[in-house]
Amino acid sequence: MKQHSAVSIVLTRTNYGEADRIITVLTKDSGKIRLVAKGVRKIRSKLAGGIELFSTNDIMYLPGKGGLGTLVSSRLRKNYGSIVKNIDRTMYAYDALKMIHKITEDSPEPEYFILLEHMLAALNDETIALDVIKTWFHLQLLKLGGHTPNLMTDTEDHKLSADERYGFSFDNMSFVKQSSGPFGQHHITYLRLGITFETAKKLSQVSVAPEILTPLVQLTRTMLERHSRVM
Amino acid sequence: MNRILLVEPDQYLAEVYSSALQHNGHIVSVARTVSQSVNLLDAEQFDLMILELKIAQHNGIELLYEMRSYVDWNKIRIIIHSSVPEQKMMTSKTMAQLDVDKYLFKPRTTLSELCQSVEQIMSRQYS
Structure with a gap:
């Protein structure tokens, strides 16, 4: 399945199971998307730095069924710290x-x-x-x-x-x-x-x-x- | 015996509050930053959190929203014990949305009032 890319801002985050998060992001060109971010509660997750609130991120994701995709990677673009x-x-x-x-x-x-x-x-x-x-x-x-x-x-x-x-x-x-x-x-x-x-x-x-x-x-x-x- | 997470950046105040709460039979863990708080929340089970909002680098509001985004942390009762006046910070609607049990304005709250608030909330929890 083809990966999609987007510039995004996280709107909400909730937990999902022991190690995962569901995030809702607003993107510039693809509207609002819900994604599972796997393993982000583990300390060394490569995603942990890129799904913070109050930041703009470059994300790669796989679209999923039922409106829930999977976040593949996230890179912090701008943090409003x-x-x-x-x-x-x-x-x-x-x-x-x-x-x-x-x-x-x-x-x-x-x-x-x-x-x-x-x-x-x-x-x-x-x-x-x-x-x-x-x-x-x-x-x-x-x-x-x-x-x-x-x-x-x-x-x-x-x-x-x-x-x-x-x-x-x-x-x-x-x-x-x-x-x-x-x-x-x-x-x-x-x-x-x-x-x-x-x-x-x-x-x-x-x-x-x-x-x-x-x-x-x-x-x-x-x-x-x-x-x-x-x- | 209840487990309390005390989020208090001031070392002296943390020692004073912690001693008083332990004297009342509670087990107290102290965090001085938001990241310490999150690490402790991940590692241990708490019944109650006492939270100062003014924390360096991040702040107590962030911690509060973060906590409420985790289903497994929603059972933790919360007392805000802060040098920020309540009327400046939170409407009753926000308090309800974030499931905050009590807001205590630190300069006007005595140590015994803090301890009494803890006992009241913990006894409601188990009644």
């Missing part, structure tokens, strides 16, 4: 992997792999604030899933104004005019940039006050929870 030096980033990295795993079906577009790679790179970069990464990632996931919020007009189809305050309607995925609403021009501008920029690094170069950013993390997370399968 700085993530685990920070507990908050570690927690979010696990959260993000879970979100991607839930949102993607068996044949996700390559864009999900690229997004995940960018997200891990951002978490690995201590100069990028965690809340910036979270806001950017949530917006990108919404965009990929076709749930981009309406950042141009309000629920009554009026152009969003710099002088108004707004609440947010999750049903309409639009801002709703509210005289004492929590969101204003700066929030909306930042969201527009978060949707547009391809990396969190770029977004982090935009100066933003914590009182603007902090509510946007929760707002975008709630958008995802209401419209995607992240929970």
Whole structure:
């Protein structure tokens, strides 16, 4: 049987018998794949170094029956080792992997792999604030899933104004005019940039006050929870 | 007699906690790093793990997720005993997902409170 190769990121790992692991990986060109990694609980396994979380790996595998293939070899391509030096980033990295795993079906577009790679790179970069990464990632996931919020007009189809305050309607995925609403021009501008920029690094170069950013993390997370399968 | 894995990078604290737990009749193994913890988990059977989250090179969150990905380690009860405040770290949902029995904020937890928590959890385990 012919071996296949892929660039992959591990989404989940569970054990399988005494010495094996089942891993679910997201690949760039072959979607999401489940593989048995044999013998990786043994200390000297050649695979042990290549199936870590928070890394990109070059893998060779044999496709199998019932959607479970066999991992033949794995070589570490890029390890985002700085993530685990920070507990908050570690927690979010696990959260993000879970979100991607839930949102993607068996044949996700390559864009999900690229997004995940960018997200891990951002978490690995201590100069990028965690809340910036979270806001950017949530917006990108919404965009990929076709749930981009309406950042141009309000629920009554009026152009969003710099002088108004707004609440947010999750049903309409639009801002709703509210005289004492929590969101204003700066929030909306930042969201527009978060949707547009391809990396969190770029977004982090935009100066933003914590009182603007902090509510946007929760707002975008709630958008995802209401419209995607992240929970 | 219960077997406890104490994951505590601070040597002095590890000695203090370990002595107190042994005085209460438990068998205690100490790990100061995540890889030591994994090696001990592989080599021995534990009933309970007491876990500090702030560990050099890797951290306790990684160890926690790793543990819960192994079916044979899912029976081990877990007390997080950490210098990281609970509200900063874990929602009750995450605690439930990771099957954490108790979260103790180290600066505000006395030694006897730690020991009492161990006894409570172990007695629930066997009731």
